[in-house]
Amino acid sequence: MALFSAIQVETAQPLGPPDGRYLRRPAAGEAPTHVLVFSGATTTVVNVATPFTDAAAAARWLREAGETEVADGLGVLGVVMHAFRLIVADPHVSGPGRRQLLSAKVGYGDGEGLAEGRFGMSRELPPPRGPRFQRRAKVLEPQAKLAAALSGREPTLVCADLALRATHDLEEGRLREAALGAMIALNAAVSELARDPQAAAIGGRIGELRDLIGGVTAAAQTALEGPLSEAERAAVSHALARTEAALRARAVAHA
Secondary structure (H helix, E strand, O other): OOEEEEEEEEOOOOOOOOOEEEEEOOOOOOOOOEEEEEEOOEEEEEEEEEEEOOHHHHHHHHHHOOHHHHHHHHHHHHHHHHHHHHHHOOOOOOOOOHHHOOEEEEEEEEHHHHHOOOOOEEEEOOOOOOHHHHHHHHHHOHHHHHHHHHHOOOOOOHHHHHHHHHHHHHHOOOHHHHHHHHHHHHHHHHHHHHOOOOHHHHHHHHHHHHHHHHHHHHHHHHHHHOOOOHHHHHHHHHHHHHHHHHHHHHHHHHO
């Protein structure tokens, strides 16, 4: 009996799609790559494209599986949730991020069991404590920054929200949406940061963002008509990373 790898995540509440099993295909008529099983607040993402050769291979995979496999599964789930958001025309629908999960498991099993959300073997992963999360928490100090924003001492910026949305699109593989969002975010960042009380302290970063507008605008123009090239994807990714860096520098300047 064939064995397949899978992740299973639990969220605080159901994500939205009706309970059941859903096949994901790269294109109409092609073989499915994943099966998603929605059951209440539990979602299982099964990789059916690459079954294991035997139980020993599955066991070896499980010993080494971790956050990379969870991220891959959440990426597939994000594509499905994006489609569901458009189908139900509800802007509040979205896929969960890693930190929003109550639990995350990796495991394997046969097709029949996984189709019902049951693993043959699995293990639960601890919450992530990677440097990415620590860096943002350390620099931005959420409690102090929230207090500053609520008191009006350090207003939140529109460009920050726009950049986060574009970054999410990029991470979920929605490159056309990411390019269009990045163009708006980048222009908003240049405008807002230039008027910030700490503009003099981050003048070099503002100039850097201004220099990136042309490349991102070209990528956005391509996105209006079709897929992005690899160079355009890289330009969008770089611009969003530099926008985030400029916003971190602003946060430090205001500290």
